[in-house]
């Protein structure tokens with residue numbers, strides 16, 4: 001929550017109004033998302049640890065997420081720059097593009113996700129509950 005607010009506040013200096021689409025996401029919801037949306041399963045995304053946010057732009061009371069729209073794409077690039085400047089990882093830099101996504105990678109969450117990928121969920125569940 002605090003992370004995305006920081007990026008959103010910085011984004012406003014460029015004349016973009018932003019909103020958060022999703023922050024914390026349960027493992028059950030993560031599992032319900034299709035492979036076209038995400039490649040991560042439950043406890044394999046920073047969303048489960050409250051360390052990721054999906055944001056979008058607001059223009060004329062509409063949520064703008066289409067990267068083919070030049071205004072939106074310019075916003076995403078600025079969003080990525082702002083995110084990087086405050087130490088976040090931006091999903092727009094990935095091969096599997098996720099332009100609205102930013103995350104804060106902590107050693108604890110990295111460890112929890114590595115355990116989840118191995119099928120050991122105890123650490124992951126405990127950390128996600130904090």
Ligand SMILES: [Zn+2]
Nearest residue numbers: 052053054101
């Ligand atoms: Zn996301």
